[in-house]
Amino acid sequence: MAAPTVRRVRFWAGRSALRRRSSAFEAVRRPVSSNCRSLASRPCFAPACTHCEPGAARMTARIINGKAIADAIRAGVAAQAAALACQPGLAVVLVGDDPASAVYVRAKDRAANATGIAAQTLHLPADTSQDDLLAEIARLNADPAVDGILVQLPLPQQIDPVAVQEAMDPAKDVDGFHPLNVGRLVAGRECLAPCTPLGVMRLLRGGGTVLDGARVLVLGRSVLVGRPLVAMLLAADATVTVAHSHTRDLPEACRHAEVLIVAAGRPELVRGNWVRPGATVIDVGVNRLPSGKLVGDVAFDECAVVAGAITPVPGGVGPMTIACLLSNTLTAAVRRRE
């Protein structure tokens, strides 16, 4: 993979800002203004804050450029795919006419073909029965030209997604949701791992974050993101805490984290004063505001002046998910030919 791709933004206080961090903390032991969301003993560093001393320690985050890291992964996949004797194949199954799903499927199809993976999209009507979909999965399982199968979620309500995941050949399960792959991941064994958490791990490595021994908080415990991430982080020797909607004093829990990974599906839930100064913040969230603006689960402007490194939305985790799908397809193709 290419060297870590990061760029520095908003260098408000110059290089000396980082060196003056500790003295800046001393400087703010005074009453908090009504505008400031900070703890009494800690500056919030929010751009609009009238309490925090201007320029005292406005730490600036490195932006972890997911698009550039994803491009490097895709280039690597393309090179390895070209070196294989047979072209890897990916089948993407779309059931129904959900417009967002159609956009995702087109993007995956295009990205796969652009990296030398033969992608085919199977578009089934919205009233497809579960039995008919399972029959299609069985056909794809048996097709030697297909190395990876992906069924786009969500599925129409008459189809149980778990039944579909369980019907898939685990060796072709490039989404990593088959129970065999889930179990292997938890056990720390070789598997096909879910693409979004895998993308987060590669972003962290690509952005230069050290995980060994690090205190990592994963905000969100979904089967899709939070839970597999916990398994991957443990395998990387991180010290992992999981937070969710029942967690008491969530801001305080977040402030302990040296690495904060947020997958809550709540627009801009994490505020600047939830972030430990210098922490790495990974925002998995993708939320469309009524204004049409796309935001993550992290209030970017506030957090970017506290964090040491942060992912943007868009351009952070999003591009990594598709890159990891391509990488999983290549992995499946190589393993099936061994």
Ligand code: NAP
């Ligand atoms: P999900 O299934 O809805 O899970 C959300 C998790 O966050 C749950 O564990 C929930 O806790 C927790 N949570 C929700 N609100 C909370 C709050 N106020 N305080 C504390 N915890 C809270 O969501 P998901 O599928 O994991 O997705 C999360 C986000 O990532 C979404 O924005 C989604 O669009 C995005 N995403 C992006 C990509 C990508 O490729 N970029 C891929 C997948 C998902 P409980 O378990 O207690 O309910």
